[in-house]
Amino acid sequence: MASSSSSSSTQVKKITLKAADGKHFEVEEPVAMEMETVKSFFVGNEDAMKDMVVPLLNVSSEHMPAILDFYRNHSEFRKRTPPPPAEEVKAFNEAFLENKSDEQLMEMIMAANFLNTKELLNFLTEAAANRIKNKSVEYVRAFFGIENDFTPEEEARIRAENEWAFDGLDED
Amino acid sequence: MPHMKKISREGDMGKKDFSLPDDVMIHIFLRFSVKDLSQLRCVCKSWNQLITNQSFVESHINQSTSKACILYHPPGFQPLELGLYSETQDFSLYPETNEFFFAESQTQELSLYFRTGRKPAKIRNPPFATELMDWNIIGSCNGVLCLCSNSDRSLIYMWNPSISKHITLPRPFYKYNIRYLGFGVDHLSGHLDDFKVVTISTNANAEVYSLQKNSWKIIPEGFPPSIELSSCPRDHPVFVKGCVHWCARVSCYLDSKCPWLIVSFDFVDEVFQKIMLPNDLSTSDGAKLLNVVNGCLCVFAAVDEVRSVYELWVMKEYGVVESWTRTCIIEKPDKYWWPLGFTRTGGIFAQGLCVHGDSTLLTYQPDTKTFTCSCFPLNLPHIPIQVLTFVESLVAPIPHLLVL
Numbered sequence: 001m002a003s004s005s006s007s008s009s010t011q012v013k014k015i016t017l018k019a020a021d022g023k024h025f026e027v028e029e030p031v032a033m034e035m036e037t038v039k040s041f042f043v044g045n046e047d048a049m050k051d052m053v054v055p056l057l058n059v060s061s062e063h064m065p066a067i068l069d070f071y072r073n074h075s076e077f078r079k080r081t082p083p084p085p086a087e088e089v090k091a092f093n094e095a096f097l098e099n100k101s102d103e104q105l106m107e108m109i110m111a112a113n114f115l116n117t118k119e120l121l122n123f124l125t126e127a128a129a130n131r132i133k134n135k136s137v138e139y140v141r142a143f144f145g146i147e148n149d150f151t152p153e154e155e156a157r158i159r160a161e162n163e164w165a166f167d168g169l170d171e172d
Numbered sequence: 173m174p175h176m177k178k179i180s181r182e183g184d185m186g187k188k189d190f191s192l193p194d195d196v197m198i199h200i201f202l203r204f205s206v207k208d209l210s211q212l213r214c215v216c217k218s219w220n221q222l223i224t225n226q227s228f229v230e231s232h233i234n235q236s237t238s239k240a241c242i243l244y245h246p247p248g249f250q251p252l253e254l255g256l257y258s259e260t261q262d263f264s265l266y267p268e269t270n271e272f273f274f275a276e277s278q279t280q281e282l283s284l285y286f287r288t289g290r291k292p293a294k295i296r297n298p299p300f301a302t303e304l305m306d307w308n309i310i311g312s313c314n315g316v317l318c319l320c321s322n323s324d325r326s327l328i329y330m331w332n333p334s335i336s337k338h339i340t341l342p343r344p345f346y347k348y349n350i351r352y353l354g355f356g357v358d359h360l361s362g363h364l365d366d367f368k369v370v371t372i373s374t375n376a377n378a379e380v381y382s383l384q385k386n387s388w389k390i391i392p393e394g395f396p397p398s399i400e401l402s403s404c405p406r407d408h409p410v411f412v413k414g415c416v417h418w419c420a421r422v423s424c425y426l427d428s429k430c431p432w433l434i435v436s437f438d439f440v441d442e443v444f445q446k447i448m449l450p451n452d453l454s455t456s457d458g459a460k461l462l463n464v465v466n467g468c469l470c471v472f473a474a475v476d477e478v479r480s481v482y483e484l485w486v487m488k489e490y491g492v493v494e495s496w497t498r499t500c501i502i503e504k505p506d507k508y509w510w511p512l513g514f515t516r517t518g519g520i521f522a523q524g525l526c527v528h529g530d531s532t533l534l535t536y537q538p539d540t541k542t543f544t545c546s547c548f549p550l551n552l553p554h555i556p557i558q559v560l561t562f563v564e565s566l567v568a569p570i571p572h573l574l575v576l
Binding site for chain 1: 191192193195196199200203204207208210211212213214215216217218219220336
C-alpha cells in the first residue's frame with residue numbers, strides 16, 4: 001500500500017504509467033499511489049497486477065516528469081519530522097512554476113484533475129488564480145482562450161451592474 | 173471521480189482553447205473575493221452562470237465563513253460610521269498588520285472602504301444612504317445586513333455591501349410603534365436568501381416579513397403577554413439556530429425582582445418561544461447581553477451593579493436549560509466597560525477605557541485574563557458600539573418572484 005516503507009532494504013516496487021502519447025514511465029509504487037486515479041485502478045480490482053501498465057489518457061508525457069517530481073517532493077515533505085521549514089516548501093513550489101507558460105499551467109491543471117490529486121490540483125489552481133488576479137476581463141479571456149459570447153448590449157449591461165468591482169486593476 | 177472531459181484542441185493549433193471543466197473552474201473561482209468574481213462574471217456567459225449559480229454561491233460562502241470579518245458600528249448616531257474588521261491570528265499582538273476596513277460618512281454618504289492588499293477599493297454607496305440618517309443594524313446573516321431607520325423603524329433595508337445590492341422592504345401593517353426588530357434566515361428552506369424580519373410593536377403586535385414572498389404577515393397570537401424585552405442599548409438581537417433572540421423580563425410590579433429570560437422567534441415555524449436562564453442569572457439584577465460563541469447562544473451577565481465583572485454563560489446544547497455553563501469570569505478593575513462579542517481566535521471584544529484613559533475597542537484573552545487595547549480609537553467614546561460577524565457573499569437580497 002501507499003504507506004509501506006520505501007526505505008526497507010528490499011527494492012521498491014515500480015508501477016508503469018502510460019502517458020497519453022504512449023510514452024511509459026516507471027514510478028515507485030508509493031509515488032504512483034498518490035494519484036487517486038492510479039490507486040483506484042488497483043484498489044478493489046483483484047485482477048489488476050502490479051506489473052500492469054496504467055494508461056493515463058489525459059496526461060501528456062511532456063508534463064509527467066514535473067508532476068512526478070511534485071509528488072516525490074511533497075510526499076517527502078509530509079513524512080519528514082520535524083516538518084520542513086516553510087521557505088523550503090515555498091522555494092520548491094516557486095521553482096516548480098518558474099518558466100511554466102500559462103498554457104503549460106492549464107495542461108497541468110487538466111492532468112492533476114484527471115489524476116485526481118487534491119494537493120497538486122489545489123496548488124495549480126491557486127497558481128492560475130494568482131496569475132489572473134486583478135487583471136482586466138480582456139486579459140482573463142486571453143489567458144483562458146475564451147471567446148466573449150455576450151452581445152455588446154449584454155456585456156454593457158453586466159459591466160454596468162458590476163462597475164464598482166473594476167476599481168484598482170493591475171496593468172495587463 | 174476525475175473529470176473525463178478532454179482538453180479541447182479543435183481548430184487551428186495556434187489558437188489556445190483550454191476549456192477547463194466546470195468543476196476545475198469552480199476550484200479556481202473559490203479562491204476569489206466577491207469583488208474579483210463580480211468582474212469575472214463579465215468574461216463570458218458560462219462563467220456568469222457558474223458564478224451566480226446557487227450551489228456555487230453556497231460553496232463560496234462556506235469557504236468565506238472561515239474568513240469572517242468583525243463589523244462594528246455605533247447604532248443610531250451620526251456621523252455614520254461602519255467598519256469591517258478582519259483579524260489575523262495575532263490580532264491582539266499586532267493590530268497594525270490587520271486588514272482594516274473602515275467606512276465613514278462625509279456629507280451623509282455611507283461608504284465602505286475595503287483595503288485588500290495595497291489598493292483601497294471603494295464600495296459603491298447604497299442608494300438608500302441618503303434616506304437613512306440614523307440607522308441601526310438589526311443583524312448580519314449570509315453576507316446581508318438588515319438595517320432600519322432609528323426614527324422610523326418601519327423603514328427597513330436588506331443590503332449586501334459586497335455585491336452592492338439592496339432591497340427596501342415594503343412597510344409593515346403596523347408601521348407605528350415598532351419597538352423591536354429581528355433578522356435571520358429560514359435555515360431549513362434550503363435557500364441562503366430566505367431572509368426574514370420580525371417586528372414587535374409596543375402594544376405587542378408582531379409581524380414577520382419574508383423576502384421570498386416580499387410581503388408581511390401578522391403573527392395572530394402576537395408577542396407573548398406579560399413579557400418585557402430588554403431595552404438596554406448594549407443588548408442586540410442575536411440570530412442563531414434559525415431563531416432570533418432577545419433578553420427579556422417577566423412583567424411584575426417590583427422591577428428588581430422580575431425574573432430574566434430569553435425570548436426567541438423561530439423563523440421556520442414563525443412562533444415566539446421562551447428559553448429559561450439558569451436560576452442564579454434569572455434572579456440577579458445585573459445587565460445581560462446576548463451573543464453567540466462557536467454557534468452556541470451565550471449571555472454576558474454583569475455580576476454587580478457597577479458592571480466591573482461579567483460572567484459568560486454558554487448554552488452548550490441549544491434549548492436545553494440544564495446545559496447552561498459558566499465558561500469564564502471577566503474582571504476589569506474600572507467601571508463602565510462591557511463585552512461586545514468574540515474575536516475569531518477565542519478572544520472577547522469589549523468597549524471600555526484603555527490604560528492611557530481613552531475609550532477604545534479592547535480584546536480580552538480568557539486564558540491569560542488580560543485586556544489589550546486596539547489601536548482603534550472610538551470617535552464616539554460614550555456611544556455603545558455594536559460588533560457583528562460579517563461574511564462576504566454573493567447572496568443577493570432579491571425576492572425570487574422578482575427574478576423570474
